[in-house]
Structures are given as structure tokens and as C-alpha cells.
Amino acid sequence: EPEVTQTPSHQVTQMGQEVILRCVPISNHLYFYWYRQILGQKVEFLVSFYNNEISEKSEIFDDQFSVERPDGSNFTLKIRSTKLEDSAMYFCASNLGGGQFFGPGTRLTVL
Amino acid sequence: DQQVKQNSPSLSVQEGRISILNCDYTNSMFDYFLWYKKYPAEGPTFLISISSIKDKNEDGRFTVFLNKSAKHLSLHIVPSQPGDSAVYFCAAVPSGSARQLTFGSGTQLTVLP
Numbered sequence: 299e300p301e302v303t304q305t306p307s308h309q310v311t312q313m314g315q316e317v318i319l320r321c322v323p324i325s326n327h328l329y330f331y332w333y334r335q336i337l338g339q340k341v342e343f344l345v346s347f348y349n350n351e352i353s354e355k356s357e358i359f360d361d362q363f364s365v366e367r368p369d370g371s372n373f374t375l376k377i378r379s380t381k382l383e384d385s386a387m388y389f390c391a392s393n394l395g396g397g398q399f400f401g402p403g404t405r406l407t408v409l
Numbered sequence: 410d411q412q413v414k415q416n417s418p419s420l421s422v423q424e425g426r427i428s429i430l431n432c433d434y435t436n437s438m439f440d441y442f443l444w445y446k447k448y449p450a451e452g453p454t455f456l457i458s459i460s461s462i463k464d465k466n467e468d469g470r471f472t473v474f475l476n477k478s479a480k481h482l483s484l485h486i487v488p489s490q491p492g493d494s495a496v497y498f499c500a501a502v503p504s505g506s507a508r509q510l511t512f513g514s515g516t517q518l519t520v521l522p
Contacts, residue, residue: 339514
């Protein structure tokens with residue numbers, strides 16, 4: 299069964315460093331998303347991506363964040379200068395319409 | 410701004426009985442609703458969805474009910490199994506959006522053998 303994959307599973311970084319979180323969505327899906335879940339809080343929408351451009355983004359997704367689909371399979375989230383409060387689980391999701399399918403997540407720890 | 414609320418943080422049910430998970434929403438623009446299950450250290454797993462033009466959708470042991478006038482939906486699991494023990498999130502999508510999900514805070518379901 300096709301699934302969304304994410305790498306790495308855990309990323310530890312120093313405050314102020316850049317990180318890139320990687321996702322491989324399900325191959326025939328057209329819509330791509332990033333969400334995050336801070337420990338003990340809700341899963342929050344960050345950004346959606348369709349047709350090689352951002353469709354929608356939340357208030358969380360400020361200038362420190364960017365997304366890219368560099369080739370036909372990968373979908374990346376970059377945080378330019380990480381802050382302590384960026385520590386969270388980051389989930390990638392994709393769909394054709396209907397239910398979104400989530401990856402296993404990347405745990406980002408900012409020290 | 411809690412547009413999607415799950416007021417019960419936890420629920421315990423005996424194996425074989427029905428589990429009923431509840432969710433309320435405030436945004437009348439939501440027109441599509443989903444339920445996800447999540448195990449620790451894993452991503453949410455899509456279970457079942459319902460469009461606002463329906464009031465019930467069934468898939469195997471899972472049934473979702475939508476009451477638009479009350480802005481309430483529920484997930485029924487019958488019969489409940491120990492493997493169903495997980496956190497269950499409801500999520501909603503507003504019409505006309507790029508299908509971003511707004512999640513509730515989740516309910517921890519424990520099915521006791």
C-alpha cells in the first residue's frame with residue numbers, strides 16, 4: 299500500500315541553524331501539506347502546496363519557513379533560522395482530494 | 410480559537426462494546442469532516458470522512474454521524490477491539506479552501522480486554 303515517507307525521523311539542531319525536512323508524498327497525489335504538533339498541543343496546519351505553488355498558509359508559516367518540490371517526488375520544508383519554539387513533530391501529508399494521508403513525522407528538537 | 414473541539418480527553422471501553430467519540434465545531438463554513446487515529450510516534454492515520462451533504466457514512470466497524478444543525482459529529486466503533494486503543498482526532502475542512510485541516514485536540518481511547 300503506498301504511503302507518505304519522511305526523513306529524518308528525528309532532527310536535533312542548534313538554535314539559529316537551518317533545517318530541511320524531507321517528505322516523499324504518495325506518487326499520484328496532487329496536493330501536499332505540512333503540519334506540526336508541539337508536544338501536548340493540537341496538530342496545526344502550516345502550508346498547502348498544489349501545482350508547484352503555495353495554495354494556503356497559516357500564520358505560523360512566516361518568512362522563516364519555505365517549501366519546495368525540487369523534483370517529481372520530494373517535498374521539503376525548510377526552516378531558515380530555527381527557534382526553540384520550533385521544536386515539534388512535523389508531519390507531511392498528501393491527497394488527491396478527500397482524506398489526507400500523513401507521513402510518520404519528523405521530530406525536530408531545537409537546542 | 411477552538412473551531413473544532415473534542416471535550417473528552419479520554420474514553421475507556423470494554424472490548425466488544427461500542428466506542429462513541431464526539432466532536433463539536435463552531436465554523437459553519439466547514440463542509441467536510443474527517444476522523445484520524447494516531448499511535449505514539451506515528452503520523453495520523455485517516456479512518457473515515459463525511460461530507461456536509463450527508464448525515465452518516467459507514468466503513469466496516471466505523472460509522473461517522475454528522476448533525477449539521479448541532480454542529481456535532483461522532484465516530485462509532487463497533488465492536489471495539491484492543492487494537493483500537495489510540496488517540497482519535499476529528500478534523501474539519503472549510504469550503505473553498507485548499508483543504509487545510511483544522512484538528513480537534515484528540516480523545517485517547519482505551520479498549521480494555
